[in-house]
Amino acid sequence: MVTINDIAKLSGVSRTTVSRVLNNSGYVSEKAKQRVVEVINETGYVPSEQAKSLRTKKSKVIGVILPKISTETSSRVVDGIDRELSNHGYHILLANANLDTDKEIEHFKLLQSRRVDGIILVATNIEERLIQTIKDVNVPVVALGQDVPGVSSVLYDDYHAAFDVTSLFIKRGHKRIGFIGVDETDRAVGYERKKAYFDAMEKARLNVDPAWVQKGVFDIESGEKAMLSMLADSTQAPTAIFAVTDRLAIGAMQALKKKGIKIPEEMSVMGIGASDLSKYVTPSLSTVDYYNEKAGTETAKLMIEHIKNITEMTRKLSMSYGLIIRDSLL
Amino acid sequence: MVTINDIAKLSGVSRTTVSRVLNNSGYVSEKAKQRVVEVINETGYVPSEQAKSLRTKKSKVIGVILPKISTETSSRVVDGIDRELSNHGYHILLANANLDTDKEIEHFKLLQSRRVDGIILVATNIEERLIQTIKDVNVPVVALGQDVPGVSSVLYDDYHAAFDVTSLFIKRGHKRIGFIGVDETDRAVGYERKKAYFDAMEKARLNVDPAWVQKGVFDIESGEKAMLSMLADSTQAPTAIFAVTDRLAIGAMQALKKKGIKIPEEMSVMGIGASDLSKYVTPSLSTVDYYNEKAGTETAKLMIEHIKNITEMTRKLSMSYGLIIRDSLL
DNA sequence: ACACGTTATGGAATCGATTACACATTATTT
DNA sequence: AAATAATGTGTAATCGATTCCATAACGTGT
Incomplete structure (x- = not known):
């Protein structure tokens, strides 16, 4: 590996001067500069960022x-x-x-x-x-x-995004809205989005059947499972599902398809994330773009x-x- | 930032000894070692990989x-x-x-x-x-x-994968097989996969209408466009489409859906890549897993x-x- | 002709580690 | 008890850059 010392020797100057050329700092004569640049190109010298970092911190x-x-x-x-x-x-x-x-x-x-x-x-x-x-x-x-x-x-803005999703369902006339969340130790995705869902429901004076609130773990399979549990546990099924991520939502859609429940005629679904997937599943999934x-x-x-x-x-x-x-x- | 010298001073040894403790090398007395470890923990010292790298290359x-x-x-x-x-x-x-x-x-x-x-x-x-x-x-x-x-x-193994895909169509009785590729400057995806397609067709003595061979650029939109061109340009449409990537294939599927052409009844489709997308589009896309x-x-x-x-x-x-x-x- | 600012250059310290080498001290073998 | 081996520790060089400081040559205003 060729170093600054090699360049200095080959171009007949001190390494201080080479450094000056490298960093375009201080005074260097045009002649010296040219010579140094020449040698650098000939040798393919690449300064070590490591050494530089050590010195400059x-x-x-x-x-x-x-x-x-x-x-x-x-x-x-x-x-x-x-x-x-x-x-x-x-x-x-x-x-x-x-x-x-x-x-x-x-x-x-x-x-x-x-x-x-x-x-x-x-x-x-x-x-x-x-x-x-x-x-x-x-x-x-x-x-x-x-x-x-x-x-x-x-x-x-997890809270408002989730609030808006729930509110959108409500505005469209849905009264029974299911929720598929994740563990609340995840404050943003687990806690905030869930809180917003409950707040929106309460604000609209809508009841929440505990069976409508399910939990998964960020993958499609668990969304499917959560959806099936919801259908099995609830006396009256919801007409809309808010899943806190697109993958959970798509899992839910898989479950609904298998059960022969029509989306969106019998069940509306929304997720969050604007994943590629959401655009190309059938039917295409409504979601929230977080502009990652x-x-x-x-x-x-x-x-x-x-x-x-x-x-x-x-x-x-x-x-x-x-x-x-x-x-x-x- | 605390350095190896600080540790040396604080524990009353030379930095050589500290280095020995750090790297578990050479001879160090139990007493010295303990003292050094103690000081390291007290100060929260983290050795600089930079300095180390400079020396050890x-x-x-x-x-x-x-x-x-x-x-x-x-x-x-x-x-x-x-x-x-x-x-x-x-x-x-x-x-x-x-x-x-x-x-x-x-x-x-x-x-x-x-x-x-x-x-x-x-x-x-x-x-x-x-x-x-x-x-x-x-x-x-x-x-x-x-x-x-x-x-x-x-x-x-682009060649054999593409050959297998084409052969699979042929084995299932398809005679008119379309191809959506990418530019051949991409040797693996563009050239190899295309060559395999032609070779498989030739081996089965199947004709290839030039209109069946289209080109896109790695995204879904261009797959859609390529599919539309193929349908427009060919006198007789293929019964199967081999797209060299899943995204192109999904684009093709989008085009077919819009045209009201049923998949797979009227047109079979395959891609390469085993993307997440491929699993959850409708109908689910047959593809090749490359085990990325x-x-x-x-x-x-x-x-x-x-x-x-x-x-x-x-x-x-x-x-x-x-x-x-x-x-x-x- | 003197002082001073500008330009040009190099010597040497420095950053924070590793490591070859020298030198004690202690333990073990003969 | 002397010779040898094992153990423990420190000094100083080194890695490849930057940068402070000293020094010198040169122009220029007075």
């Missing part, structure tokens, strides 16, 4: 901790993050927590040891241990998707502001959302 | 260049890569080429400057410039998805072998595939 790398790599949401978010970061010369160091809080915490340590300039946490469940870990970290942390106390966060890519970009922007110390305080940014009305809705 | 980071981040294939592949790499203490530095060869080449330079231990290229089009760049790079490179000359590659995650894992394994110099020569690894027969097929 800036790595130009941002760690991104994901709950799971291969989900549509993750990949959209990462796309958005990268789009913004690469504009500022930053790279992404990936860390997959795989839905395991221990790993999440471990990744904070690992990313610190790599001296990343900041850490973006795409969050799910927020435990006390995690919050403590974040406090101990000495680089800026920005969270996406969950409101982490004391940490700048980019948030989806935009959310990623905003998170990255916030991170850069923190790094540049433009923003000192912790900020909370609420994303907007958009309802997408398709055929699954009567 | 190993960064334990692998650069991954993706053609596009937010695709199902990419995220599955990255998942597989990470699964294997993290087992060996490696991290992934992400680089998004966004379907731009210039960027791809630029990323090679950038990753080199970060002194990654290896580069995994998830490839699409292979240009001469790219091959030259790879040659100039001085770290191991492994390609995934395309056969890059002189570079170890993990390959999908496994491919990612294998690529990572190959990379590690190269880094450890277990494998000196360039190797070509061909992945297996599996046909998934679903409702879109008569």
Whole structure:
């Protein structure tokens, strides 16, 4: 590997001068500069960011901790993050927590040891241990998707989105509305969306049969199971189903199809996420677009502001959302 | 930031001893060790991988260049890569080429400057410039998805997969089979799969109406367009459609639905990719599973072998595939 | 002719780790 | 008891860059 010293020797100057050429700083004569550039091109020298980082204490790398790599949401978010970061010369160091809080915490340590300039946490469940870990970290942390106390966060408006979905059903005349949620330890998806559903129902003075409220775990199969339980448990079936994610909604649709229940004639369905899937299932699924890519970009922007110390305080940014009305809705 | 020197001072030993404790190497008395560990825990010291890398010339980071981040294939592949790499203490530095060869080449330079231990290229089009760049790079490179000359590659068996799909149609009695491909500059997806289609047709002595052969660009919309062109251009429509990707196939299905052509009664459809989408469209799409995650894992394994110099020569690894027969097929 | 600002260059310290080597001290073998 | 081996620790060089500081040559205003 050719180093700055080699370039210095070959071009007959000191490594200080080479560094000046590299960074376009200080005084360098036109002649020296040309000679150095020449040698650099001949040798194919690429300066070591590592050595540079060690000295300057800036790595130009941002760690991104994901709950799971291969989900549509993750990949959209990462796309958005990268789009913004690469504009500022930053790279992404990936860390997959795989839905395991221990790993999440471990990744904070690992990313610190790599001296990343900041850490973006795409969050799910927020435990006390995690919050403590974040406090101990000495680089800026920005969270996406969950409101982490004391940490700048980019948030989806889960409450209002879920409220709007439920209200939409109500406005269309539905009185019996079922709900498929996830565990409430997930504050955003589990707790907030559920609360909004209940609030909307209560506001419209609509009754909620406990059997209409079911729980799944983020995949299609569990949505199917939840739907079947709902049909089995309730004396009177709902006429509409609000599932907190598209995959749960599509699972519910699978169950309904198998039961011969017509969508949307006998049952309306809505999800959240605007997944690719939602557009191409039959009937196409009404859903909520969370603009994940935009959310990623905003998170990255916030991170850069923190790094540049433009923003000192912790900020909370609420994303907007958009309802997408398709055929699954009567 | 607390450094190894601080730890040394606080525990009253030299930094050599601290390093020994850190790496569990050489001789250290039990007493000294305990003292050092104690101080480390008190201070929350995290060793700098950067400084370590500079000295040891190993960064334990692998650069991954993706053609596009937010695709199902990419995220599955990255998942597989990470699964294997993290087992060996490696991290992934992400680089998004966004379907731009210039960027791809630029990323090679950038990753080199970060002194990654290896580069995994998830490839699409292979240009001469790219091959030259790879040659100039001085770290191991492994390609995934395309056969890059002189570079170890993990390959999908595009030819046989496509041949099998076409043959399956033929075996089921189809005589007029349409093809929706992509540009042949993509050797694997564009060229190989097309060649296999023609070879299978020829082997069965079946005629191919030029209008049956259409081209799209990796998205659903273009699949739809290609299908409409095929119907418009051909005097006699095919009874089966082989699209080289699931998204193209689903686009074709959309077109057929709009035209009121029944799948599979009037037209059978197959794709390649085993996307989530393929399972939940109606009718469910028959396709080929390329086991992307496994491919990612294998690529990572190959990379590690190269880094450890277990494998000196360039190797070509061909992945297996599996046909998934679903409702879109008569 | 003197002082001073501008331009050009290099020496040497520094960032935070690893590691070769030297030097004690203690334990074991003969 | 002397020779040898095992154990424990520190000094200093090193990795590849940046950057502070010193020094020198040169022009120019007075």
